[in-house]
Amino acid sequence: ETGVTQSPTHLIKTRGQQVTLRCSSQSGHNTVSWYQQALGQGPQFIFQYYREEENGRGNFPPRFSGLQFPNYSSELNVNALELDDSALYLCASSYRQGNTEAFFGQGTRLTVV
Amino acid sequence: KNEVEQSPQNLTAQEGEFITINCSYSVGISALHWLQQHPGGGIVSLFMLSSGKKKHGRLIATINIQEKHSSLHITASHPRDSAVYICAVLYGGATNKLIFGTGTLLAVQP
Numbered sequence: 035e036t037g038v039t040q041s042p043t044h045l046i047k048t049r050g051q052q053v054t055l056r057c058s059s060q061s062g063h064n065t066v067s068w069y070q071q072a073l074g075q076g077p078q079f080i081f082q083y084y085r086e087e088e089n090g091r092g093n094f095p096p097r098f099s100g101l102q103f104p105n106y107s108s109e110l111n112v113n114a115l116e117l118d119d120s121a122l123y124l125c126a127s128s129y130r131q132g133n134t135e136a137f138f139g140q141g142t143r144l145t146v147v
Numbered sequence: 148k149n150e151v152e153q154s155p156q157n158l159t160a161q162e163g164e165f166i167t168i169n170c171s172y173s174v175g176i177s178a179l180h181w182l183q184q185h186p187g188g189g190i191v192s193l194f195m196l197s198s199g200k201k202k203h204g205r206l207i208a209t210i211n212i213q214e215k216h217s218s219l220h221i222t223a224s225h226p227r228d229s230a231v232y233i234c235a236v237l238y239g240g241a242t243n244k245l246i247f248g249t250g251t252l253l254a255v256q257p
Binding site: 078137 | 151180182189190191192195233235242243244245246247248249250
């Protein structure tokens with residue numbers, strides 16, 4: 035049990051729709067990172083939030099956006115869903131200072147049809 | 148070429164065997180994670196290390212910063228060790244993001 039929870043666990047959406055995925059960080063962690071893992075691939079960095087501000091972004095288009103709240107929970111929003119957005123979405127929380135360990139949620143499996 | 152390379156990609160072992168999974172990386176890092184992922188998703192962090200060696204039970208992880216190489220060893224392997232093992236490097240700078248390898252699929256047969 036990592037203390038990081040994601041919801042929902044599974045989701046099916048239609049191409050063109052919008053989706054919001056949620057992540058509740060481990061207590062005391064002020065940094066959350068989101069990753070996309072396509073089938074058979076390693077996770078790819080989407081973006082990171084630190085104290086409610088975006089703190090780095092991977093190679094993902096602007097229709098991927100996020101929020102971090104004062105309690106450090108986080109959302110990942112994806113607009114205009116495409117078939118290739120089908121993947122496992124993982125969030126990881128950490129305490130930013132120094133080399134700190136990341137704790138992962140169980141992920142949200144998104145299927146776009 | 149990926150910044151983080153793992154080998155082998157697939158590994159089948161008999162119960163009790165000693166297993167080694169290798170990870171090489173090409174970027175400057177501040178730490179390296181070994182992670183375990185079971186079918187259906189969730190990732191569990193096994194080790195985070197920035198030098199030397201760590202041991203948890205039957206798992207041992209080593210890292211050589213100069214050679215940019217790490218290994219994960221499993222002693223006395225068991226079918227419950229069957230999973231995907233992923234090496235991820237903590238790429239420093241303003242964003243402490245993880246760069247992942249593609250994973251090693253391990254199947255331990257009884």
